[in-house]
Amino acid sequence: MSKLANDTRVFKIDTRIDVQNVRFTNRYGFNLAGHLYLPLNFDSTQKYAAIVISGPFGAVKEQSSGLYAQKLAAAGFVTLAFDQSMTGESSGPVRNVASPEIFVEDFSAAVDFIGIQHFVDRQRIGAIGICGLGSHVLTAASVDVRIKAVATSVMYDMADSMWKGLNNTKTAEQRNIEKQLLADQRWQDAEDGYPATGLHELPFDENNQSIEADKLFAADLAADADPVTTEFFNYYRGRAFHPRSINSTTAWTATTPLGYYNFPLQTHIDQIAPRPVLIVTGEKAHSRYMAEESYERLNNPKELVIVPGATHTDLYDQMNLIPFEKFVAFFNENL
Structure with missing residues (x-):
C-alpha cells in the first residue's frame, strides 16, 4: 500500500x-x-x-x-x-x-x-x-x-459574492468604491513589482468605509466577530489549520475580484x-x-x-x- x-x-x-x-x-x-x-x-x-x-x-x-x-x-x-x-x-x-x-x-x-x-x-x-x-x-x-x-x-x-456581496447586500456606491480601490491597487502592484494580498470579499463598515486587511484571519479571533467569521476561523485557524491553505495563513491577491467581476x-x-x-x-x-x-x-x-x-x-x-x-x-x- x-x-x-x-x-x-x-x-x-x-x-x-x-x-x-x-x-x-x-x-x-x-x-x-x-x-x-x-x-x-x-x-x-x-x-x-x-x-x-x-x-x-x-x-x-x-x-x-x-x-x-x-x-x-x-x-x-x-x-x-x-x-x-x-x-x-x-x-x-x-x-x-x-x-x-x-x-x-x-x-x-x-x-x-x-x-x-x-x-x-x-x-x-x-x-x-x-x-x-x-x-x-x-x-x-x-x-x-x-x-x-x-x-x-x-x-x-464566488462571482456573485464578490459582485453583489453576501446576501446581495453590496450597493452600487460600494461597488464603485471597490473598483477605485482595485484600480489604485493595480498602480501600487505595478510600482512594487509584486501583488499585494487583500480581502477578496471587501466588507464595509456602518459609515460605508471599506475594511481592508492583508490576511483573511488574524492569529486570534476578535471578541466581536460575527458568527460566519467565527465559523471560518474555527475551521481554518483551528481544527483544520494547514500552512499551505490560503485561508489558514494569508489571503488572495488583492486584485482577485477583477476576474470575477468580468466573468460571472x-x-x-x-x-x-x-x-x-x-x-x-x-x-x-x-x-x-x-x-x-x-x-x-x-x-x-x-x-x-x-x-x-x-x-x-x-x-x-x-x-x-x-x-x-x-x-x-x-x-x-x-x-
Whole structure:
C-alpha cells in the first residue's frame, strides 16, 4: 500500500486506503498537485468509476476535499483531490491568484488526468466542488460533457459574492468604491513589482468605509466577530489549520475580484441536463440561498438536499453531518 511522504492531511486518515501523490498539467501549462485515492481491494485490471474533487475556495487537498476523496474511495470509487492552480502545491509563479477561467479549466484537467488511467472507465467520471469551487464545478460541467454527474457541497458562487456581496447586500456606491480601490491597487502592484494580498470579499463598515486587511484571519479571533467569521476561523485557524491553505495563513491577491467581476460563473448551468446534478447544503449555512438559487436555475434531473442543523463549515468535515451516503448513492446510480 502506498503512503504519502510528509503526510500533512488534517483529517482522520483511513489507513486502509491507498493514496498517491500525482501531478498533471492543465491547458494553460500549470502543473497541478493532487492526491489520487484508490478504492478498497483495488484491482488494477478492473475499470472503476472516478470522481474529481476540489474546494473549498482557499483550501488545499489536505483539508476538506481530501476527506471527501477518502470517504468516496472507501465506497469503491477512484477519487482525485487536487489543489487549484497557483495555490497549495500546484504551480504558478504568482501565488494565491484566483481565476474563474483557470479554476474551471482545472476541473477539466483533472478529468483529463483521471480519464487516462487504465483502471478508470472514461464513461463514468463525476465531479464534486465544495464551497466556492462548487460554482466552478457547475460551470465546468456546463460544457465538459465528459463529466457525467456533478455534485456540490455548500455551494458558494464566488462571482456573485464578490459582485453583489453576501446576501446581495453590496450597493452600487460600494461597488464603485471597490473598483477605485482595485484600480489604485493595480498602480501600487505595478510600482512594487509584486501583488499585494487583500480581502477578496471587501466588507464595509456602518459609515460605508471599506475594511481592508492583508490576511483573511488574524492569529486570534476578535471578541466581536460575527458568527460566519467565527465559523471560518474555527475551521481554518483551528481544527483544520494547514500552512499551505490560503485561508489558514494569508489571503488572495488583492486584485482577485477583477476576474470575477468580468466573468460571472454558472451562466449556462441549465445546459448540464440531461446529466444529473446533486446540490447539498446546510439548513443553517449562510450560503444556503446560493445553493438554492443554483438549484432553481438547473434543469432536471436534479436533487437538492438540505442537511438539518448543519452550518456551512459543518459540511467541510463533520462526519455526523456530511451526507456521504447520499453522495455515494448519487454517484453509484449515475456513473
